[in-house]
Amino acid sequence: MSTDALPALPVLKAADFASDQDVRWCPGCGDYSILAQMKKMLPSLGIPPHQIVFVSGIGCSSRFPYYMNTYGMHSIHGRAPAIATGVKVANPDLSVWVITGDGDALSIGGNHLLHAIRRNLDINIVLFNNQIYGLTKGQYSPTSPLGKVTKSTPFGSVDNPLSPLSVAIGAEATFVARSIDVNIKHLSETLRRAAEHRGTSFVEVYQNCNIFNDKAFEYLTDRNTKADTTLEVEHGKPMIFGKNRDKGIRLNGITPEVVELGKGISEDDLLFHDEKLEEPTLAYLLSRMRHPEFPVPIGVMRYVERPIFEQRLHAQIDEAVKKRGDGDLNKLFQSGETWTVA
Amino acid sequence: MGTQKQVVKLDAATVRFCGDSGDGMQLAGTQLTTTSAIVGNDVATFPDFPAEIRAPRGTLAGVSGFQIHFASKEIYTPGDEVDALVAMNPAALKTNLEGLIPGGLLIVNAEAFDKKGLEQAHYAKNPLEDGSLDSYKLISVEMTKITREAVAELGLGQKDADRCRNFFAMGLVFWLYDRPLDPTLRFIENKFGKRPDVAEANRKVLKAGFHYGETTEAMPNQYIVDRAALPPGIYRSIMGNQAAAWGLIAASKLSGHEIFYGTYPITPASDILHELAKHKNFGVMTFQAEDEIAAVTSTIGAAFAGKMGVTGSSGPGIALKGEGLGLAVMMELPLIVINVQRGGPSTGLPTKTEQADLLQSMFGRNGECPMPIIAAQSPVDCFYVILEAWKIATRYMTPVFVLTDGYLANGSEPWQVPDVADLEKIDVKHPGPLSNGDEFQPYARDERLARPWALPGTPGLVHRVGGLEKQNITGNVNYEAMNHQEMVDLRAKKVADIAKELPPQTVEGPDKGKLLVLSWGGTYGSCRTAVRHMLARGESVAHAHLRYMNPMPANLGELLKQYDNVLIPELNKGQLRLLIRGEYLVDAKGFNKVQGKPFTVSELIEAFGKYL
Ligand SMILES: Cc1ncc(C[n+]2csc(CCOP(=O)(O)OP(=O)(O)O)c2C)c(N)n1
Ligand code: SF4
Ligand SMILES: [Mg+2]
Numbered sequence: 001m002s003t004d005a006l007p008a009l010p011v012l013k014a015a016d017f018a019s020d021q022d023v024r025w026c027p028g029c030g031d032y033s034i035l036a037q038m039k040k041m042l043p044s045l046g047i048p049p050h051q052i053v054f055v056s057g058i059g060c061s062s063r064f065p066y067y068m069n070t071y072g073m074h075s076i077h078g079r080a081p082a083i084a085t086g087v088k089v090a091n092p093d094l095s096v097w098v099i100t101g102d103g104d105a106l107s108i109g110g111n112h113l114l115h116a117i118r119r120n121l122d123i124n125i126v127l128f129n130n131q132i133y134g135l136t137k138g139q140y141s142p143t144s145p146l147g148k149v150t151k152s153t154p155f156g157s158v159d160n161p162l163s164p165l166s167v168a169i170g171a172e173a174t175f176v177a178r179s180i181d182v183n184i185k186h187l188s189e190t191l192r193r194a195a196e197h198r199g200t201s202f203v204e205v206y207q208n209c210n211i212f213n214d215k216a217f218e219y220l221t222d223r224n225t226k227a228d229t230t231l232e233v234e235h236g237k238p239m240i241f242g243k244n245r246d247k248g249i250r251l252n253g254i255t256p257e258v259v260e261l262g263k264g265i266s267e268d269d270l271l272f273h274d275e276k277l278e279e280p281t282l283a284y285l286l287s288r289m290r291h292p293e294f295p296v297p298i299g300v301m302r303y304v305e306r307p308i309f310e311q312r313l314h315a316q317i318d319e320a321v322k323k324r325g326d327g328d329l330n331k332l333f334q335s336g337e338t339w340t341v342a
Numbered sequence: 343m344g345t346q347k348q349v350v351k352l353d354a355a356t357v358r359f360c361g362d363s364g365d366g367m368q369l370a371g372t373q374l375t376t377t378s379a380i381v382g383n384d385v386a387t388f389p390d391f392p393a394e395i396r397a398p399r400g401t402l403a404g405v406s407g408f409q410i411h412f413a414s415k416e417i418y419t420p421g422d423e424v425d426a427l428v429a430m431n432p433a434a435l436k437t438n439l440e441g442l443i444p445g446g447l448l449i450v451n452a453e454a455f456d457k458k459g460l461e462q463a464h465y466a467k468n469p470l471e472d473g474s475l476d477s478y479k480l481i482s483v484e485m486t487k488i489t490r491e492a493v494a495e496l497g498l499g500q501k502d503a504d505r506c507r508n509f510f511a512m513g514l515v516f517w518l519y520d521r522p523l524d525p526t527l528r529f530i531e532n533k534f535g536k537r538p539d540v541a542e543a544n545r546k547v548l549k550a551g552f553h554y555g556e557t558t559e560a561m562p563n564q565y566i567v568d569r570a571a572l573p574p575g576i577y578r579s580i581m582g583n584q585a586a587a588w589g590l591i592a593a594s595k596l597s598g599h600e601i602f603y604g605t606y607p608i609t610p611a612s613d614i615l616h617e618l619a620k621h622k623n624f625g626v627m628t629f630q631a632e633d634e635i636a637a638v639t640s641t642i643g644a645a646f647a648g649k650m651g652v653t654g655s656s657g658p659g660i661a662l663k664g665e666g667l668g669l670a671v672m673m674e675l676p677l678i679v680i681n682v683q684r685g686g687p688s689t690g691l692p693t694k695t696e697q698a699d700l701l702q703s704m705f706g707r708n709g710e711c712p713m714p715i716i717a718a719q720s721p722v723d724c725f726y727v728i729l730e731a732w733k734i735a736t737r738y739m740t741p742v743f744v745l746t747d748g749y750l751a752n753g754s755e756p757w758q759v760p761d762v763a764d765l766e767k768i769d770v771k772h773p774g775p776l777s778n779g780d781e782f783q784p785y786a787r788d789e790r791l792a793r794p795w796a797l798p799g800t801p802g803l804v805h806r807v808g809g810l811e812k813q814n815i816t817g818n819v820n821y822e823a824m825n826h827q828e829m830v831d832l833r834a835k836k837v838a839d840i841a842k843e844l845p846p847q848t849v850e851g852p853d854k855g856k857l858l859v860l861s862w863g864g865t866y867g868s869c870r871t872a873v874r875h876m877l878a879r880g881e882s883v884a885h886a887h888l889r890y891m892n893p894m895p896a897n898l899g900e901l902l903k904q905y906d907n908v909l910i911p912e913l914n915k916g917q918l919r920l921l922i923r924g925e926y927l928v929d930a931k932g933f934n935k936v937q938g939k940p941f942t943v944s945e946l947i948e949a950f951g952k953y954l
Contacts, residue, residue, distance in 0.1 A: 019806070021818065021819075048801070049804055050798070050799060050800060050801045050802065050803065050804050051798075051799055053647075053798050055643070058809075065806050065808070066806050066808075066819065068806075069804055070804055071798035071804050071805065071806070072804075072805075072806035072807070072808075073643075073646060073673070073806065073807050073808055074806065074807075074808030074809065074810065075639065075642075075669060075808060075809060076639070076665050076666065076668075076669050076809055079635060079636070079639040079666065082631065082632075082635070082636035082639040082640045082643070083639045083640065083642055083643035083646075084643060085629070085631075085636070085640045085643060086602060086604060086629070086639070086640035086641055086642060086643025086644035086645075086646075086647070086651070087643040087644065087646060087647045087798070088643075089602065089627055089629065089640070089643075089644060090602055090627075090643065090644040090646075090647035090648060090649040091647040091648065091797075091798065091799060093799065094647065094798055094799060111632050111633060111635075111636070112632065112635075112636050112639075114632075115631075115632040115636065313627060313629075316622055317622045317623070317625060317626070317627070319622075320621075320622035320623040321622075321623045321625075323623070324623040325623065326623065326624075327591065327595070327621060327623045327624030327625070329591070329592055329595055329762040330761070330762050332588065332591065332621070332624075333578070333588070333759040333760070333762070334576060334578070334759060336578065337376050337380065337525060337528075337578065337579070338576050338577060338578045338759065339379065339380045339382070339576075339577050339578075340574075340575070340576050340577070341382060341569075341572045341573070341574050341575060341577060341758075342574055
């Protein structure tokens with residue numbers, strides 16, 4: 001739908017994107033921060049609220065659409081990527097966002113996540129990863145670390161966790177990024193770039209569930225440790241981290257390693273980030289770097305452009321219309337063998 | 343020239359082609375169907391194929407059949423019994439002989455009855471020689487030899503040559519029933535035009551078959567079946583799935599809403615996808631999803647965004663869609679859900695027909711989750727039920743089930759093509775933009791209790807929908823006790839009230855009497871034929887065929903009480919019977935069959951007779 005005919009829109013503020021519904025997350029939940037950054041970032045896109053649709057599944061995180069003054073659908077567990085696919089194909093002019101949790105996206109909805117990503121629709125998927133099932137009160141999730149003690153794993157979980165970013169890259173993602181709920185500037189900028197990217201943008205946000213998995217990411221948010229545990233990647237820049245910016249990531253064969261700068265190692269010896277690489281090898285390598293062996297990368301790891309599903313789908317329709325003309329029912333009914341009874 | 347042949351006039355004839363899946367029997371059947379329709383007969387068909395794509399050649403598991411019934415009067419079924427059976431190999435003979443009438447014509451491909459062929463069909467002795475076929479008119483033809491001879495001069499490989507054998511069988515049957523070859527010659531030209539040698543071979547073999555009939559002394563009679571007195575108009579032959587697809591395209595045009603068809607391949611529903619995918623110039627969006635859950639939920643997304651959302655599947659896929667359909671009911675979005683029923687449970691009988699998903703459509707979702715259900719009664723009717731379903735879906739803002747079945751989906755019949763100008767427009771409204779300040783109420787209701795279909799992209803109408811219980815009018819999440827009671831009641835009433843706008847249930851036959859036969863769905867043809875037969879004998883029997891399964895027509899309860907007995911024949915264990923008994927407290931009886939096959943008229947007549 002075109003908005004050309006409408007009068008110029010007033011400049012929007014974060015408040016314009018807030019719905020009148022009471023937010024019902026637990027006080028202190030990381031979801032609040034993500035909501036706030038989303039509302040702050042959206043005005044910068046210049047898209048009016050009525051052109052935006054938030055689709056979510058089920059989980060604490062999936063309550064998100066109720067709090068946005070946009071079109072929205074709080075759907076069923078795991079299916080948001082499929083619903084968003086239908087919305088986007090039906091109306092490619094809409095800005096479509098999927099809000100999902102680690103259980104929603106990677107357990108019950110794993111299949112849809114894979115396929116939405118590989119199709120490369122022009123949508124944005126934001127996964128709130130709290131490494132726990134929040135809404136069902138604290139069972140382990142597909143991203144909970146091995147051995148995690150939760151209500152459903154009193155003796156520790158025996159499931160191997162997966163990395164959402166590795167999954168996305170394996171599914172041919174064209175945009176993958178990670179950010180952290182409390183890292184507000186970084187989060188806002190990451191969401192903005194996700195919105196700007198054409199194709200499926202996949203953003204993992206580390207989110208604290210202070211009720212069932214408190215401090216799961218403390219090592220990344222604690223003022224004293226975060227500089228040493230976080231690697232903020234930037235396109236074209238060397239991979240440097242540490243309080244004194246004296247550590248870096250170097251490639252040893254095809255394996256990354258942490259090195260100290262100085263002592264004969266200079267910036268030029270380090271890996272330089274390149275989010276535009278056609279092959280996803282570097283992004284994949286970043287997605288595998290885990291605490292405590294490595295600093296945890298945040299930022300945009302992959303940003304490439306590929307043909308977009310809904311555009312190809314509509315191009316086929318346009319092509320068919322061009323070749324055969326607008327569908328004519330009478331012609332269709334009388335195609336092939338017909339006969340007349342007098 | 344051959345001997346002088348006797349020409350015998352018939353009202354109707356039933357022919358069955360059967361052979362290996364690779365023998366082209368479906369093609370032979372389709373050609374005879376089209377040709378018979380073109381010469382003006384009424385026609386009904388029953389294709390019957392194995393679940394395996396290519397079971398080992400010559401085996402019993404690999405037999406594929408196609409039955410066609412053509413007549414100079416109106417007919418509704420593909421025929422109980424076969425007048426002429428063409429069997430291309432021993433396995434086909436073994437699995438199909440049962441249907442042939444005593445004294446019927448049995449045409450076999452002689453060379454296939456060799457040691458290997460007989461073994462594969464588990465024949466201890468050659469049935470062509472042991473006298474076991476004496477009660478039929480056996481015509482054993484060396485089809486392979488004649489076919490090879492006919493194409494000898496074209497220099498085709500033996501494999502290509504042998505592949506033309508089905509055209510020999512066609513030619514022979516065409517002669518037997520005095521059918522013109524032109525439509526098939528045109529078909530050959532269209533289909534094989536790019537390979538002139540193959541086209542020419544098929545032409546030659548077709549004619550060789552025809553000529554064989556003319557000259558062989560083994561076939562002393564030729565039969566003619568005159569044209570039927572059909573209403574004047576333009577006709578075509580159409581299969582159920584094709585009719586459903588065209589119904590969707592028509593409903594899309596008539597309502598000005600493009601189709602989004604979200605689906606996952608499954609027999610026997612896939613042909614709807616295949617057909618729709620051909621017609622993109624109607625703005626059709628087909629989406630082959632990763633599974634049926636994505637199929638229905640993507641469709642829900644498209645419906646939310648304003649498209650004509652349609653999802654189609656068969657029983658196992660419908661089972662997966664259950665949760666999504668509940669969401670559509672809760673969000674009150676229009677949707678068409680097509681279930682081309684097949685034998686169940688589980689994977690069941692993928693290529694065979696059954697009517698055992700009625701209760702699944704009624705109740706196969708959690709919570710109080712009513713959905714309207716309409717069932718098609720014939721291949722052509724698959725077109726019209728879709729138009730009705732879309733009208734109901736959009737008027738009442740609800741997902742609607744359309745039930746067809748494998749028998750309708752693959753069966754074909756002549757269709758008097760409507761003039762598009764005569765088809766009723768489907769009026770669909772969306773609220774327009776609101777300016778700042780005016781509040782939009784997404785769950786406000788009209789006189790039919792339908793909420794507005796507000797489309798994303800419209801200024802001033804932003805709203806959220808979802809699966810949590812809604813507050814009426816505002817659409818906000820609401821968990822209060824009395825609100826839930828109100829909303830459950832409201833959703834139930836909305837669907838129940840559709841009955842007010844449905845045409846009353848009609849009956850054929852007396853409006854009171856000893857027996858009412860109440861049928862639904864794809865058994866219409868056999869039930870109608872059986873009841874007519876009995877009416878002609880002066881029996882006190884009537885037939886009501888139910889189209890609206892939920893809600894049922896308002897007068898149905900009264901109507902049922904006018905008969906001493908109500909008998910419900912169904913291809914299941916009594917699903918409609920359960921609903922009828924529960925709804926109307928009528929002691930309805932059942933006649934139930936679950937063999938993956940339609941009813942025969944004769945078994946129905948026998949069953950009905952017990953109540954007279
Ligand atoms: C079909 C289905 N199965 C199970 C549930 C129960 N359930 C609701 S949310 C949830 C897990 C949510 O975890 P996550 O996606 O990580 O979201 P969070 O609450 O942590 O934000 C489960 C299992 C459901 N709603 N639907
Ligand atoms: S349970 Fe955890 S994730 Fe859910 S709202 Fe509370 S703090 Fe947030
Ligand atoms: Mg979670």
